Amino acid sequence: MEETKIPLKCVKRVIGLELAQSTQDLALELAQRGEEEGTMVLACQQTAARKQDGSRFAAGEGGVYFTLILRPAKADLCALSLSRQAAQAVAEALAQAYGIKTKVKLPNEVLAWDGKTRQWKQIAAVLTETFFEENSRFALLGVGINVNNRLTGSAKAKSVSLKQLIGMETSKEVALDEILTSFWKHYAHWTYSAQ
Secondary structure, three states, X not given: XXXXXXXXXXXXXXXXXXXXXOHHHHHHHHHHOOOOOOEEEEEEEEEEEEOOOOOEEEEOOOOEEEEEEEOOOOOOOOHHHHHXXXXXXXXXHHHHHHOOOEEEEOOOEEEEEEOOOOEEEEEEEEEEEXXXXXXXXXXXXXXXXXXXXXXXXXXXXXXXXXXXHHOOOOOHHHXXXXXXXXXHHHHHHHHHHOO
């Protein structure tokens, strides 16, 4: 039996910012102007990031926040399915790269086991939106990961950072690379199998 090779896509362009209001909002503007698939808006901090329900929150220093512009050929593009795939990719990447326990809380949260408090806490979240405009169909995949964040107040009670779990700061670039590698594998399989 011959093995089927699934072509992997990749990030083609990175727009890196120290501070952004929302990577999702900026990516939307770019996608509406025709920016190609694989463009990533990356920020060290966000002042008005959006949750799935549309509410805003600040995404502080130490995390990894990005939005990818995707233009899949799949006719029945579904934000919920893409969100689940992305959350699973993030959970797998963090578990494999850092030896932590993770799971997906549907539809878009990634939880990690905090052994100190003996609780599952949010370590990452995914925001997926699909758009069907005149001659354009695209999706925005936003991801936020608590890497080296200092969590305080109510956020500390329900969230955890990678730094807290492994006991030391880690490279945000390495974390981003692990997550993107895992995501592109999921995305390639998902888009390829749907054709």
